[in-house]
Amino acid sequence: MMLKKTNYMMLKKTNYQKSEALLARASQVLAGGVASEFRKYNHPHAIFYTHGEGTRVYDVDGNAYLDFTLSQGPLIVGHSHPHVLAEVEAYSRQGQLYAGQHIKEIELAEKLNQLIPSAELMRFCLDGSEAVQTAFRVARSKTGKNKFLRFEGHYHGWLDNVAWGISTPSVEALGDEENPKVFPWSAGLSSNSREDFITLSWNDLDLVERVVAERHNELAAIITEPVMCNNGCIVPNEGFLQGLRTVCDRYGIALIFDEVITGFRLGLGGAQRYYNILPDLSIFAKAIASGYPISAIVGKREWMEEIVSARVIHAGTMNTSTPTVAAALATIDVLERDPDTYDRMFRLGRRLMDGLRTAAQTAGQNLFVQGTGPMFNTSFTALPDIRNYRDTLQTDKAKLKQFIAGLHDRGIRVIGRGLWYISAVHTEDDIEQAIKVAAEVLKEID
Numbered sequence: 283m284m285l286k287k288t289n290y291m292m293l294k295k296t297n298y299q300k301s302e303a304l305l306a307r308a309s310q311v312l313a314g315g316v317a318s319e320f321r322k323y324n325h326p327h328a329i330f331y332t333h334g335e336g337t338r339v340y341d342v343d344g345n346a347y348l349d350f351t352l353s354q355g356p357l358i359v360g361h362s363h364p365h366v367l368a369e370v371e372a373y374s375r376q377g378q379l380y381a382g383q384h385i386k387e388i389e390l391a392e393k394l395n396q397l398i399p400s401a402e403l404m405r406f407c408l409d410g411s412e413a414v415q416t417a418f419r420v421a422r423s424k425t426g427k428n429k430f431l432r433f434e435g436h437y438h439g440w441l442d443n444v445a446w447g448i449s450t451p452s453v454e455a456l457g458d459e460e461n462p463k464v465f466p467w468s469a470g471l472s473s474n475s476r477e478d479f480i481t482l483s484w485n486d487l488d489l490v491e492r493v494v495a496e497r498h499n500e501l502a503a504i505i506t507e508p509v510m511c512n513n514g515c516i517v518p519n520e521g522f523l524q525g526l527r528t529v530c531d532r533y534g535i536a537l538i539f540d541e542v543i544t545g546f547r548l549g550l551g552g553a554q555r556y557y558n559i560l561p562d563l564s565i566f567a568k569a570i571a572s573g574y575p576i577s578a579i580v581g582k583r584e585w586m587e588e589i590v591s592a593r594v595i596h597a598g599t600m601n602t603s604t605p606t607v608a609a610a611l612a613t614i615d616v617l618e619r620d621p622d623t624y625d626r627m628f629r630l631g632r633r634l635m636d637g638l639r640t641a642a643q644t645a646g647q648n649l650f651v652q653g654t655g656p657m658f659n660t661s662f663t664a665l666p667d668i669r670n671y672r673d674t675l676q677t678d679k680a681k682l683k684q685f686i687a688g689l690h691d692r693g694i695r696v697i698g699r700g701l702w703y704i705s706a707v708h709t710e711d712d713i714e715q716a717i718k719v720a721a722e723v724l725k726e727i728d
């Protein structure tokens with residue numbers, strides 16, 4: 283039974299008993315009780331949900347949440363969008379998977395080709411992690427070189443050669459910026475995976491230029507999140523992305539934009555249209571299909587020729603199943619229908635960012651809010667600015683945990699590391715509600 287919107291938002295939610303019991307049951311048969319490591323870190327433990335609708339998601343204990351996680355990004359048109367569901371149902375009723383091609387996947391590729399500046403050719407996969415690895419394979423094949431350069435704190439999926447550089451005991455442990463220490467995120471990584479990459483601090487073009495000048499003979503690619511969304515929500519310094527483009531051109535290195543978050547969030551053309559920089563290869567996933575498993579590796583023809591010629595093999599039994607393709611096309615329909623969609627997402631996001639800053643000032647809290655609007659991050663810090671991973675390591679994680687837990691207990695769901703996403707269906711009322719609740723929480727935390 284759903285509580286009425288006006289009532290439930292005012293209630294403090296402290297009851298997670300049914301989720302707790304289900305977690306105990308799940309742990310008997312699901313390793314750790316969950317299907318993805320990050321789900322363990324919900325507040326106060328993994329939560330079990332019953333349904334979602336628009337900007338609301340509901341759990342088994344009857345708690346309702348105004349959702350700013352959007353399922354870690356994918357739900358850009360909200361939960362259970364009727365147009366998406368109708369298209370998925372209609373198209374998958376005709377058949378689900380053919381071990382062959384179908385017409386709508388051409389339509390989807392044609393659409394992405396119009397929307398994304400560098401998407402001359404593409405291939406579809408199931409998720410971001412897979413598409414990232416496909417991009418590395420293409421870059422290695424074309425350049426004949428092996429390593430990629432990546433940046434501290436950027437997340438490119440959970441597979442071996444990228445499961446490094448995202449967890450660190452302390453900022454001191456990272457050492458010298460030119461030759462930083464890198465820590466594995468997981469046990470069991472192939473020892474060879476450490477040979478695949480070099481790591482540098484982000485947003486420092488001089489550093490990149492110096493290191494690449496020395497090591498370009500080893501480098502097939504530079505991969506970057508165009509906005510660093512996995513630690514903070516840090517926009518690139520003026521000229522940084524253009525500088526990467528120039529360095530890559532100078533030495534014949536692939537520039538890979540990992541647009542798994544920025545894709546469809548900064549606009550339908552991703553960060554590459556927003557910042558007007560053309561990468562050679564890029565990855566789109568998450569928001570392109572409202573929670574259905576499809577991703578795309580897109581790129582300039584001269585790079586994607588590696589796949590056309592079958593020098594690079596890319597495959598997958600489950601690729602372009604009909605529900606995923608229908609979901610992507612329907613998501614684009616919804617986002618394109620109203621020409622104000624993106625302006626509104628930016629407007630609402632910025633209103634929320636401003637409201638949180640004002641509430642923090644009133645409460646005397648050192649909350650730092652940064653981002654673009656459709657996605658932004660909240661952290662607690664005395665630093666005047668946060669420009670890279672090393673800065674994020676110095677924020678007050680214990681206070682952030684209290685803030686996120688306090689919001690959650692009052693029906694506002696935000697990603698645990700402080701990231702907020704705005705969807706095309708959030709309303710001004712949603713934003714004002716979130717500000718009001720955040721103001722209460724900020725007054726209460728230590």
Ligand SMILES: Cc1ncc(COP(=O)(O)O)c(C=O)c1O
Pocket residue numbers: 409410411412414437438439440507512540541542543567568
């Ligand atoms: C920037 C970025 N790249 C890659 C990935 C991996 O994508 P997936 O979880 O779909 O494998 C993520 C996931 O959060 C991401 O944020």
